[in-house]
Amino acid sequence: MAKPKIAFFDFASCEGCQIEFTNFGDAATLELLNHVEIVEFREAMTETTTGRIDIALIEGSFTREADRVRLQQIRHRAKYVIAYGACACTGGINALKNHQDDFAEYVYGGDARMPHLRSGTAQPISAAIKVDYEVKGCPMSKDELLLVISNLLHGTEHVIPTYPVCVECKRRETICRYDEGDHCMGQVARAGCGAPCPADGIPCEACRGFVDDANLPALEKVLMERAGFSQKRAVGKSRMFTANLRS
């Protein structure tokens, strides 16, 4: 069987997820290349393609109508579409601007009117085209990406955790942030990352988005009662990665 063709595409993002992919390292990437053929990958090669692809990996948010056409073309060419990274799966950090209107002046000052800064609401790729799989995280979890590709290669069903980060955090016996007087959103964040942030002593910011039935009233209660947040801060917490998921 011919090796499946894989191509990487990027939209509004920092391309950090592509870099994360290269963090597999040379030896490991070469192993993977025994099984797949990479036909387009801006961060690592110059060639591009317009032909059929088996797996399209899309990074970044959908922010302009012009993106929609490009996305539809990719969808048309690709057998499977995998959105990877928080920007592509939930809007990620880009979605921070969706709740405000003065961000351009705030960030770019006198250059705020540059034409390429004109963009709309930051949305996940799934708002424009059908996405078959999502690899969450900021940056994306490269092991999870590998798992999706493995499952596609082997024809097995891809299952990702539907439980929150606390499960993985407890499995590695991390001291709960709340037991050190801090706060955390691991109770509502979707697991799959292995809970690295609390293990490093920092709160989970839910970069992988929320679990489907996130109990946000209870989160707000805990943030106020145990972490001492004001109501305003508890309700606004945290838009960093979940702006599109919060009202």
Added chain:
Amino acid sequence: MGYLYLEEKDFAAFVDALIAAKRVVGPTAKRNKFVYEQLASADELRLDFDVTILPPKKVFFPPAQDIVRFGEQAIEGCIAPVDTVLLGVHFYDVKGIDMTDYLFRERKEDWNYLAQREATTVVASNIQAISPRAFWDSVGAEVKPKGHDAFLTKLAGGCVLETLTPKGEALAAFGAFRDATADEINAAQQTNDSVMGQCSEKLGYTSEAIAAKVRDSFDNEELWDELAMDCFSCGSCNTVCPTCYCFDVKDAWNLNQVSGSRTRYWDACLTREFAAVTMAGGDKENFRERHQSRFRHRFMRKTAYLNEKLGGPACTGCGRCSQACTVNIADPVRVITAIMEVGS
């Protein structure tokens, strides 16, 4: 089997001699908490711990455990027990280990657990500090701690080691032990008796009364709705519990796409898809879809369902779930008391 005595000045040498000969796992400090870890030297051992974040079952039943590894041709099992001394287990966790021993032996023996269990010498130790959420002195009094190999009690100036099995007796060879005197044995007994009644949380009902009332409350939806309202379905109350034994199994390929492994992970019945099953024809069904019914399930399991098998409730009163639940609704004392007070 009998009682031995070791002077305090000889204790570190005893532990270091054990460490030189075997893998020794004991409670160690992790900032403001305690965790069981392999000891590199006697001074890491903190027998003055109150409770560990995870229970000692992790020694036999790790949070993630490879079951098989597969290559292009061969599949091999991963059972590889290591001669281990588990040093410093409070009596409530001895009960927990005895329960998982039973549960992993029941029906089909699970050698992924039992092999390491049998290769381990369990040394219980007296409680020197009490966790604020513990209630081990008021739960399951009818369940006696058993299955351990020795019991170490610290006294002023030394410690008494009660040996209960040949594995426990074999420990004597590693230290300058002598036979304990009757006074020392009495003092050890008193030391262990004196902590009973000291927990700040208390269950004021018998196991039988609790089991009956919790079962009777099964259909009281309003009650469970209220008790579980703030639940995150995060499963922390399961993952820290010494008597939870459910696991999920997943396969993963290595990067080469040829070899890989099948791993089991601690599961948690409070999580949303724990009870989701695929039926004939591919339809999915979740038989505990609402978080209230999952919350109720844990209390049924801890207070009623397993009592006949285990001789009492599947709760040791360690208080780990109470501590782990960030929204503070998992505490068995509060929940059971609320249930007992309904209609009374």
